[in-house]
């Protein structure tokens with residue numbers, strides 16, 4: 001018999017109901033954020049912009065700040081069962097759950113106990129979700145699974161899953177894919193993208209006539225390859241289909257298998273990239289190119305390629321288009337936006353107050369109870385060390401927690417996910433390894449203890465809640481260390497009809513000089529990068545390096561033509577006595593990007609947290625080429641200039657502002673390096 005935090009939730013909830021019912025519960029829940037403590041109680045409810053996620057757990061009868069500002073939340077079924085608020089989540093896209101014949105008992109119990117209380121969600125609310133397609137001869141969408149010919153076996157399994165109707169992304173993507181077209185698709189987190197690419201692949205393989213595989217060799221010849229960024233996500237997708245016909249892999253491991261000739265890609269008919277933008281950012285791009293372009297995989301046009309993600313920055317679209325032939329671009333919902341199903345709160349919390357603030361949230365969550373049901377909370381932190389430390393601190397303070405990050409063994413990572421899913425440790429402290437794709441039922445609260453530096457990372461992180469039509473809550477701790485996120489965060493919240501705290505609007509309105517590549521109105525208007533005039537100007541060609549400030553594109557370093565209003569800053573990358581080779585090595589081991597983030601943070605302080613730097617390589621020798629490829633899309637930045645001189649241990653910041661465009665970029669970098677003897681990096685901001 002386990003005695004989990006959920007048991008204490010149950011006890012608290014029972015106590016509350018037993019003693020004085022709802023009013024006791026309400027009293028307990030009168031949460032006061034630290035910065036408002038010891039102040040007289042306000043006569044009227046605090047403005048929701050001042051936080052108070054607790055109120056989210058209060059449900060509609062609590063006079064909740066949060067509930068009051070979110071009429072749509074209640075409409076969507078989040079108002080709660082038994083007046084209890086948070087636990088009463090919608091049932092998603094009409095999916096009813098059956099007992100999973102392969103699951104263990106604990107999972108089944110938990111799933112059943114939750115599903116019994118699902119109150120249903122208005123699926124029709126999704127009907128008016130904005131959808132945009134571009135490309136030639138786009139096949140029409142369908143409304144039901146019955147309209148799509150996926151074959152008897154797949155249809156049967158769809159019925160077994162009790163998927164009653166396709167989600168919006170499935171309505172569009174499945175017919176496109178069945179028509180044999182390449183696809184780049186962007187749809188919100190938790191909206192059913194996995195099935196959107198898996199169903200047609202499985203169906204195609206079950207019905208297709210494929211060449212005979214060579215016999216008697218130990219190499220396997222899969223027909224479909226699905227690439228995803230983390231092992232956990234690969235395993236999750238693998239749950240849908242196992243076997244050698246469909247290979248689900250992370251790039252690193254696959255490169256290894258390919259190099260040892262354990263796998264051949266010669267017969268690949270389908271290639272899917274899940275979390276495609278992550279797969280093509282600087283961490284993975286070299287490996288993906290190796291797999292897709294330099295091994296034996298058939299080229300675009302001879303295979304069908306599908307790329308899916310909830311976010312798709314334009315520069316990544318450009319890269320991705322290398323892998324596609326005459327593709328259709330599909331967006332369902334606003335590109336890179338969060339779903340409206342997630343109520344987003346942002347609270348100003350100084351670093352030193354974060355732990356106590358988190359504890360307040362967790363206490364509030366307990367006090368407002370979910371009536372014995374595990375309400376899972378996912379807490380995102382910046383570093384692996386930070387994750388370990390917070391996990392430890394939570395545990396010794398009576399909150400069963402576990403942690404997942406890149407330094408833990410695979411076994412530990414899986415164990416952490418298991419105990420979290422079961423509710424034995426209803427708090428999971430995670431780095432970005434858990435930010436994307438993971439579909440964990442019943443995560444009701446995502447806390448961004450440390451905000452990421454990139455708004456897309458934020459979108460993926462909070463997307464771990466509010467999935468499959470259910471509602472969720474996301475709380476972010478913001479402080480002066482997150483200035484670069486003020487504007488994108490405020491814009492995103494506004495887009496998702498969230499109440500933006502006034503203080504955040506003020507932060508956002510201050511100019512930090514950054515180029516906010518995805519912020520502002522018209523996110524939905526800026527979709528398929530092929531529609532950009534710059535793309536057309538270059539004759540439809542793909543020239544990733546021609547964006548930004550460069551007048552000559554990649555390889556032409558003689559420019560220096562900063563656009564009006566651009567600013568530039570110079571940094572040395574030699575902090576922490578890193579020698580260049582070790583830096584390069586570290587840069588390649590970037591699954592959770594900690595080291596680079598350290599560098600980034602140094603830079604951020606130096607540049608006054610200005611967002612969205614553009615960076616470009618200044619010289620192109622082989623060694624730098626590698627670093628360049630690793631760093632190119634690091635966080636929100638793209639390397640603009642990067643040059644090397646002898647390393648000076650301990651050298652740091654050189655010059656915060658170099659002479660206003662009077663010198664060419666290369667000269668500036670060289671001069672700075674000559675002055676400092678350090679490896680230098682020039683950042684410019686539009």
Ligand SMILES: Nc1ncnc2c1ncn2[C@@H]1O[C@H](COP(=O)(O)OP(=O)(O)OP(=O)(O)O)[C@@H](O)[C@H]1O
Nearest residue numbers: 093095163165167189190191192193194437439468
């Ligand atoms: N047609 C459907 N009806 C009901 N539920 C569905 C349907 N399609 C998918 N789901 C469920 O929705 C949940 C989210 O799906 P999935 O994990 O594919 O989302 P996603 O869009 O890939 O999210 P992310 O962007 O976070 O990776 C899953 O639990 C899945 O089983």
